[in-house]
Amino acid sequence: MIKEGETVQLTDGKHSFFLRLKKGEVFGTHRGNINHDDIIGKEYGSEVFSHTGHRFLIVRPTLHDIILYGIKRKTQIIYPKDSAYITLKLGITDGMKVLESGVGSGALTIVMANAVKPSGKIYCYEREEKYIQNAYRNITLAGLEQYVEIKHQSLEEKLPENFFDAGFIDVREPWLYIENIKKSLKKGAPVGFLVPTTNQVSETLKALKEGRFIDLQVVELLERYYKPVPDRLRPEDRMVAHTGYLIFGKND
């Protein structure tokens, strides 16, 4: 039974909408308004009608779909192929305190926040105020805002010391903050970085070596889709060739 506070996906086959349910609220679509109260209490897989009589199916969305189709993007996002890998590689799990910077549109934050439930927290440092409100809205859509704390602060400023169990950094010049990041991490804590260019990889590696991080790794993930046709199986004609290079290390 669908409860208040859950995030549901409404689809009419052509369009999909994602909404977090709150008693008394109304969700407007180009096909008419839908009362949240008409959804609460129903089962997933049942239908709901807008005030103009348009029919929608109520679907339980995956985080994956919320990230790809539900959140509003104000920045380039970290895609599921990367965010899933990052979260497992860093060992993000229940109870951890995780450093993240910047928050961007919150796509990685959502995946990591879901992993630290119910007793951990993601601490996001974002220096661009313009991204914070949008990221918060996206994280709230995913129902994970209680596991995230966003700070309007740059990595240059003071961070809590010996505090984080893991960290992930997606800023333009991560090498400038390595010392500060190191102090904020517990001993042995894993940390990751995403940068789009090879020059940034080199600069980051240099700073990590100087900062005595260990177990350094650089990796990229390529996702290749196939046309799902049994008798004419073949890769799609084109693919995303690059999102970013991932760098991992551990605080020694």
Add this chain to the structure above:
Amino acid sequence: MIKEGETVQLTDGKHSFFLRLKKGEVFGTHRGNINHDDIIGKEYGSEVFSHTGHRFLIVRPTLHDIILYGIKRKTQIIYPKDSAYITLKLGITDGMKVLESGVGSGALTIVMANAVKPSGKIYCYEREEKYIQNAYRNITLAGLEQYVEIKHQSLEEKLPENFFDAGFIDVREPWLYIENIKKSLKKGAPVGFLVPTTNQVSETLKALKEGRFIDLQVVELLERYYKPVPDRLRPEDRMVAHTGYLIFGKND
């Protein structure tokens, strides 16, 4: 402070051991025996000595490292690049009941079990008895046995109906069981498959289309490592070229 029941990693720089702590137990290495009681109560990052005086560092392991270096493999495992992606794509999260078959060495089971904590469960159907005990030991090493139920049963046999929130199938001929799998899944539930050959992809897609699964996707993930040398950055000479094709769909 490290507590009984936690899994720790001991490393002397050359070798790593993973053990789940239990009061009174002794862990034997080629460098002498270590009392679990000498670890319980210490902090991560501190050291412990074997009875022969050999020194080990106590590290908090990530699930990623437990899977890659800690578990005992009796089968080809599903690697982190794939298991992380599968888990996010299927939307595996707290409270879900997940169908898995077979259990293999439990590498994917561990990642999914960690994701359904604290109130969900992975139901593994494995027809080869010889794998079950090893998988159970691996899952226990990761501290996740209470979120997993392994059944010595093939997918041909009766499954609970309209029961699972998601499923992942890694067996040789998944197309034989599509009807049975479908009945066991709730409406709208996502399901995934891993198969190594293109012929198996075609057969599985055919069965999924006949079984009226929707949103079919076929994808493969490639993981390319770089030598982490700032001034001579370049990909490793060789890479894993194939683990398997992933197929995803939803129960309509």
Add this chain to the structure above:
Amino acid sequence: MIKEGETVQLTDGKHSFFLRLKKGEVFGTHRGNINHDDIIGKEYGSEVFSHTGHRFLIVRPTLHDIILYGIKRKTQIIYPKDSAYITLKLGITDGMKVLESGVGSGALTIVMANAVKPSGKIYCYEREEKYIQNAYRNITLAGLEQYVEIKHQSLEEKLPENFFDAGFIDVREPWLYIENIKKSLKKGAPVGFLVPTTNQVSETLKALKEGRFIDLQVVELLERYYKPVPDRLRPEDRMVAHTGYLIFGKND
């Protein structure tokens, strides 16, 4: 000094034209007409003006550029990454008699014809009349028509026996003609195939095994471009993910 019969490239920075020079002829562009006689006798790197006074630079084109930018495509072409590889893998060289089918737009034909100069020949079997004239025009643009013989004939029909030093087949159902192809090849002659789907790869391999071809190989080539920016070096965002699978074997 540029001579009659050569193929030149004219470029005004924005547009490029490829023409084969013939005394007395006129080439029409949207920027006015250009007399071939105004080009013949000049050096590469010099300029020529249209009758309206528009200036073009005269460049010596590579086969690569003629194929990618000069020829008229009536079919999907075989790209340089594949045609260069095919030609070297098959050992196409001066004096060889090569079987090709179909001719398509002649993109591979041009590369192979250039390789068999001056005493070899490419024999193209094309059953679709509509492609032949266009292919011939493209091959002529590249100045290679004397090394190519196009036959309006399917691979079902009789081929010369024990005649070809090598072969390359790019048709929809190559497995139907394996026996006929085999008879036409000399003993030991290498042969290649391009097919877009995995199902076609399987069918072709099956027929090649039944036809007692040896040294079977299946390979695909991926071409990944980078943005040529020294300080922000990174792969292009998107790439071609698939042109076709290449299959190679030898007539035993």
Add this chain to the structure above:
Amino acid sequence: MIKEGETVQLTDGKHSFFLRLKKGEVFGTHRGNINHDDIIGKEYGSEVFSHTGHRFLIVRPTLHDIILYGIKRKTQIIYPKDSAYITLKLGITDGMKVLESGVGSGALTIVMANAVKPSGKIYCYEREEKYIQNAYRNITLAGLEQYVEIKHQSLEEKLPENFFDAGFIDVREPWLYIENIKKSLKKGAPVGFLVPTTNQVSETLKALKEGRFIDLQVVELLERYYKPVPDRLRPEDRMVAHTGYLIFGKND
């Protein structure tokens, strides 16, 4: 009919040997000696016996196979996937004068020399004397020594001016010689580079931009093999992940 001067491949199913035929010479194998005279005059596909009675099949080798299996490697070689692409991209064809440096083991030299036949020439500048003799032997094995001139000279020294129709540079620090290379190339001539690291790509691009080369491109080629099994078609488990980055430009 096989003639003196040709290069043949002898195979007994397990081992292959490549030899260039010369009347009166003897070729020693671990299975006994073979008289060249016993091969000259035969047809490809026939057999020859060593003085101990061991049977070999006489095969016409492709350049591809001579490069991969016949030549002696004293350096990392440029593989066919790259050398075929380079040769087509640079438009290497009959009559061209081509700059190459260094010669390495001659693997690229062989492919380009075959392409400039019968009236062109490859000019190889190699500063390491130790490589020259081996490269010359390899090029001779391929029967192409008359199309190659190897100079024991570095790219720092004076090169002929406005002389080369194309160039390919495979040295550690190509950016040091860009000005010298530019002067040696004709206007509009294409030039390519192979470097293994991203740092070298950046340095080379910077020098090419400063040297006013145009149409800069950076590309890498990946070659992925499949197991040629019709009913269980799948990629090989492992692949070569990197040979080098290719950089192309044109002398403006």
